[in-house]
Amino acid sequence: MNKNTFSCAKCLLVVILLILAGILGFVYSGWYPIGADNKHHALTYWALETLRERSIARASADISVPGDLDSPERLLAGGPDYHEMCSGCHLQPAKAQSDFTLGLYPAPPNLTEAKSGQISTTENQRTFWIIKHGIKASGMPSWAPGHDDERIWSMVAFINRLPELSASEYQILTSRTDDNGHAH
Amino acid sequence: MKTLQQLLFVAGLAGLSLTVQAHDPKEHMKDSEKPNCEAMKDMDHEKMDMNNPVHQAMMKKCMAQMHDMGEMKGMEGQDHSQHKDAAKEKSEHQH
Numbered sequence: 677m678n679k680n681t682f683s684c685a686k687c688l689l690v691v692i693l694l695i696l697a698g699i700l701g702f703v704y705s706g707w708y709p710i711g712a713d714n715k716h717h718a719l720t721y722w723a724l725e726t727l728r729e730r731s732i733a734r735a736s737a738d739i740s741v742p743g744d745l746d747s748p749e750r751l752l753a754g755g756p757d758y759h760e761m762c763s764g765c766h767l768q769p770a771k772a773q774s775d776f777t778l779g780l781y782p783a784p785p786n787l788t789e790a791k792s793g794q795i796s797t798t799e800n801q802r803t804f805w806i807i808k809h810g811i812k813a814s815g816m817p818s819w820a821p822g823h824d825d826e827r828i829w830s831m832v833a834f835i836n837r838l839p840e841l842s843a844s845e846y847q848i849l850t851s852r853t854d855d856n857g858h859a860h
Numbered sequence: 861m862k863t864l865q866q867l868l869f870v871a872g873l874a875g876l877s878l879t880v881q882a883h884d885p886k887e888h889m890k891d892s893e894k895p896n897c898e899a900m901k902d903m904d905h906e907k908m909d910m911n912n913p914v915h916q917a918m919m920k921k922c923m924a925q926m927h928d929m930g931e932m933k934g935m936e937g938q939d940h941s942q943h944k945d946a947a948k949e950k951s952e953h954q955h
């Protein structure tokens with residue numbers, strides 16, 4: 677090892693230490709604006725979104741999708757659960773906004789908006805995974821506690837149909853009658 | 861003594877897991893309403909596809925109320941056997 681490479685390694689170490697000290701200083705300084713009303717920089721947003729999508733795609737790739745997502749039983753089981761637990765954030769037909777959609781950041785997507793084309797296996801795996809595990813540091817909770825996979829799949833089935841529902845169809849599908857308290 | 865302790869511990873765990881596990885809809889923030897099946901009267905049943913799961917699900921849900929509701933638009937000449945099947949399935953389904 678000659679003298680030149682040695683001093684270079686040394687200065688690299690100093691630079692790394694300075695960066696670490698800078699990061700630590702920033703964390704402790706309180707300068708980061710943590711408020712939900714302070715939007716991310718476009719680059720930060722891209723990085724977070726890519727991180728989220730890559731992570732979900734990898735984690736959900738092996739989930740097997742039930743074959744009966746198109747059955748009326750699924751819709752009737754998923755509808756009331758969606759209405760009671762999710763519609764506050766993800767809306768319902770004839771409701772364009774709520775306190776949650778206005779104030780949360782990242783904002784909960786409006787799940788009544790139509791998606792283009794057929795729903796793919798990948799999409800079903802993704803939706804199921806998100807409902808089951810939630811998304812860190814966003815308003816999206818994990819619903820695994822208290823809700824088994826079957827119940828989550830029924831919500832996936834319901835969400836797939838949600839964009840095509842009228843307000844009165846939604847009302848009927850999400851209602852509960854005494855014989856359908858389906859606590860599984 | 862030790863086995864008693866272990867037994868109590870396991871029993872405690874079982875009790876705990878029971879309370880965490882089943883999530884009763886009653887605990888939800890929002891309560892679902894009763895179905896407004898009257899609204900089905902105003903839907904055009906001729907345009908509805910009996911193979912559409914949304915339509916089938918609504919039929920199932922409103923089955924009990926349907927026959928008291930009288931005739932519905934476009935339903936007169938239709939085959940009602942499918943609905944009857946749905947009703948039968950439903951009553952058998954009660955656990």
Ligand SMILES: [Cu+2]
Nearest residue numbers: 761823883888
């Ligand atoms: Cu719940």
